[in-house]
Amino acid sequence: MSGPQSSSNSPPTLNPNAGAGHIEQLGGLSTYVSGSPNSRLANLLVSAIFGYEEPNLRKLADKVAAAGFYVVVPDFFHGDHFVPEDANRPREVWLKDHGPDKGFEEAKPVVEAVKSKGFSAVGAAGFCRGAKVVVELAKAELIQAAVLLHPSFVTVDDIKGVKVPIAILGAELDQIIQYNLNGPMPAFLKALV
Numbered sequence: 001m002s003g004p005q006s007s008s009n010s011p012p013t014l015n016p017n018a019g020a021g022h023i024e025q026l027g028g029l030s031t032y033v034s035g036s037p038n039s040r041l042a043n044l045l046v047s048a049i050f051g052y053e054e055p056n057l058r059k060l061a062d063k064v065a066a067a068g069f070y071v072v073v074p075d076f077f078h079g080d081h082f083v084p085e086d087a088n089r090p091r092e093v094w095l096k097d098h099g100p101d102k103g104f105e106e107a108k109p110v111v112e113a114v115k116s117k118g119f120s121a122v123g124a125a126g127f128c129r130g131a132k133v134v135v136e137l138a139k140a141e142l143i144q145a146a147v148l149l150h151p152s153f154v155t156v157d158d159i160k161g162v163k164v165p166i167a168i169l170g171a172e173l174d175q176i177i178q179y180n181l182n183g184p185m186p187a188f189l190k191a192l193v
Contacts, residue, residue: 035065046130
């Protein structure tokens with residue numbers, strides 16, 4: 001979601017112990033890992049601003065793992081997820097420390113670490129701000145497939161540069177996407193047509 005709605009809603013209750021997986025170091029980052037290391041397919045999930053401890057993200061990772069994937073959810077924020085109640089660090093200030101460009105740079109060694117385990121294909125799904133990280137991985141052909149869920153910071157040029165299969169999923173109640181779909185189509189979606 002490219003607007004403030006994703007951070008103005010009630011944030012999730014974070015729980016570092018949620019999920020069926022476990023935490024391990026991967027590519028230099030603490031990472032929630034779920035699924036069999038014997039799978040041939042891996043999936044990287046890049047969180048929205050609330051980070052890798054968000055329980056619904058871990059539930060999703062576990063569901064993807066149950067479908068036969070090895071799933072990794074790195075802590076790209078190093079324990080410093082966005083906290084809406086922190087008036088001293090509004091979203092715009094927090095994003096300066098955790099921009100998608102930094103996430104992309106930190107994702108590269110994670111993807112390489114996953115590939116070194118022998119997986120035949122690595123896909124990635126990014127939520128909100130994490131979608132831009134996934135787009136950058138797709139443009140660099142570091143992954144074999146990309147999924148963007150209510151993406152933020154994604155431009156037409158980004159979409160034109162993607163070199164792998166991509167799916168873009170907007171949230172049902174994403175007010176910006178709804179506005180754009182009721183009016184002109186968002187520019188980055190036009191690039192796909």
